[in-house]
């Protein structure tokens with residue numbers, strides 16, 4: 001039977017009426033790009049002026065997209081997801097730090113996550129955003145091969161040590177880790193660090209997974225090159241495929257620098273590349289461990305169909321589906337119900353520190369045609385269904 005993503009009773013079975021009401025209010029607000037722009041500006045201004053607005057953020061968008069302010073607070077959500085067969089990827093969403101002490105603190109927290117995930121089936125993966133453990137401007141210089149000062153060279157050595165320590169802990173404890181992708185003007189630096197350690201730690205299993213943003217026009221070639229390299233050097237290639245979260249920013253950057261943009265200029269081109277990359281990964285399933293990080297129904301159905309055509313079992317250990325917490329439960333719960341491997345990124349952290357993440361989610365849910373309205377329609381449908389059911393009783 002074909003998969004049906006419209007069964008809202010199943011998708012929202014873990015959500016109380018109160019939670020549904022709150023979620024539909026938030027998606028209604030996010031549906032309007034101008035409201036999001038205004039609220040983003042007001043929030044940033046309020047934090048600049050040190051106004052006490054944490055409680056407003058906490059009870060609205062934070063609760064929708066985050067598991068809590070610390071690891072322990074995520075337990076309730078984590079257990080709830082686990083009961084439905086959905087794994088959590090605890091995502092310590094602190095980014096934009098500037099000093100070594102903060103970077104060390106993020107490293108310690110990531111190591112705690114890995115140790116919590118050890119032998120814990122409800123946390124099948126961990127993840128790392130390099131800008132949580134390194135200064136953006138340093139990565140930018142490394143990316144551009146700009147000579148570093150002696151001080152920066154020490155900073156770079158410290159970054160490599162931190163990165164190595166996190167990946168080695170993941171390896172020793174057998175907890176795979178996704179290295180997230182970021183802006184193109186620091187991505188080459190991230191790729192070089194990641195790919196080097198993949199060769200070292202992925203000999204028996206894909207412990208380190210890189211992320212490829214398929215809105216970029218050079219990523220099919222990159223994927224093919226990585227597969228060749230993995231074959232030649234006998235390691236498993238862990239790949240998280242996403243479309244990419246910085247599309248507007250990439251175009252703006254290219255315009256400012258007067259250089260060609262590295263991202264596709266039509267949604268159709270990005271979609272085609274994402275689907276093509278999924279197929280390339282499945283064609284190389286003996287070498288590649290794929291995670292499709294998407295809320296796109298068509299791409300999800302495309303991957304399901306390819307798996308079925310190639311007689312790859314739903315729960316094949318080399319194929320994962322992943323969504324972000326607070327988004328597309330209809331996809332996550334339906335897939336998990338059909339026995340596919342499903343995970344959700346579950347971000348957490350002090351409210352002020354996760355603001356950049358929350359802004360990206362709000363913008364994503366407005367700028368993407370139809371995404372917020374699709375979520376909203378599903379929430380309204382489920383609210384209506386529950387109302388009618390109550391009337392029938």
Ligand SMILES: Cc1cc2nc3c(=O)[nH]c(=O)nc-3n(C[C@H](O)[C@H](O)[C@H](O)COP(=O)(O)OP(=O)(O)OC[C@H]3O[C@@H](n4cnc5c(N)ncnc54)[C@H](O)[C@@H]3O)c2cc1C
Nearest residue numbers: 180181242243244245265266267270293294295296322323
């Ligand atoms: C588990 C998971 C992990 C993630 N990790 C990362 C990460 O490491 N790095 C990262 O950058 N993002 C990451 N993301 C975010 C991801 O990139 C966004 O969720 C994604 O952009 C939304 O795309 P979609 O596949 O859900 O679907 P859709 O809603 O179908 O696609 C929207 C996306 O299409 C692209 N797009 C929109 N308009 C155009 C256009 N005119 N021309 C070309 N392309 C266009 C953009 O990338 C846009 O975000 C992750 C997402 C998930 C679910």
